[in-house]
Amino acid sequence: METLSQLIIIFIGAALINNYVLHYFVGICPFLGVSRRVETAVGMGFAVTFVITVAALLNWTLTFFILRPSAPLTQWVWRAAGGSPSHSVDLSVLSYIVFIFVIASSVQFVELYVRKFFPPLYRSFGVYLPLITTNCAILFASLEILKHMQDPLKVWGIGEALMLAVGAGLGFTLAIALMAGIREELDLCDVPAPLKGAGVALIVAGIMAMAFMGFAGVDKGVETALASFLR
């Protein structure tokens, strides 16, 4: 029960309280670039959710077995090579290079796989899949998972990583879809000429960020509610 409520809190935290776009400012490029129509925005959102989940699971696996301090596979190789068993090997200095390599190649594989086996899905993702490689949100999710793997006593399991990735992806989808809805209406408004386009979009995003600040503290409330509900 403890773990279930923790999973729900991670999910809500990633999706609403610390929304990736409006709180951490990652994934701003597609947020400004692909938010003119609601359908395309939702398509982009789900493509990001899909890739963020795949990349986070792959990176969790690599971090858990190889990259984190005193990871099992690294320690086994270290001992097999004749190293002292009490010494803890830490490969986390390699994690940035490994993560970006995993993200770039997993986007390519996901694109090939989806094109071969799910043609309708591929047609709806369309051009967005290759664009996602340089989306900071994907790398940011992996880095956040890495941050929670440093302490050997409190290592995140695959469930936590999955919840974080899905929550972050859905939070991104929510933000970009809301933004697209507002921008469709904004086309009909008389915006001062210099602010047209990026300027007014950023100001609207600022107001949305202010609204999302209202979610601060929701995690504590949910925790209390779950504790009394599950008891």
Next chain:
Amino acid sequence: MERDGPTALERFLNGILPENPTYRQLLGMCPTLAVTGAMQPALTMVGATAFVLIASNVMTSLLRGLLKPHLRILVFTLTIATFVTIADRFLAAYMYSMSKQLGPYVPLIIVNCIIISRAEICASKQGVGVAVADGVGMSLGFGLGLASIATVREILGSGTWFGLRVLPTSWVGWGIMVLPPGAFVTLGMLIGAVEWASRVQPHTGIWRTARSLWSWRRLASSS
């Protein structure tokens, strides 16, 4: 091959204003919004990005004869990731509290579109000298963008600049300016201001605009 591209001086000046990464190209928005709550983290970020940008430009320029078209993006990304690891370890070793404050935004330099776009547009096509000039110019432009936003946000948000008090202590910090919404609104307003300034004198660039702002008659007649 060196002959048909812009010269080093053109590349250098190009990055500062005509193709300013923040205001003209809208690239590298994550750090622009995330670390500009105060001047010190903003300029540390600029330093780290400048190091990675110049180093990756040099490396890409040296490797340009060996690049294969379908693998080049991967090579760029891995080069950048290597230099980002160096910058991150350096910050963690010598500026620990700043490294903690910048947190995940240092590794996020890997996916900063400015660096990969410079590798693609300039460094993979031109010689080392031009690539260095391009890197320095773009870094200065990026620094100018971040410093302008950080100035507005730090002065309005906490009444200080580089941690030194500039507004009287009676100034109550405008808290929202150092929080995420303030970043979005400040950047939106500044982009609007730059747009407006370059519209006052169309086709003549921002330098002429700055000069025209001194003579009120020309400003009044054109607006």
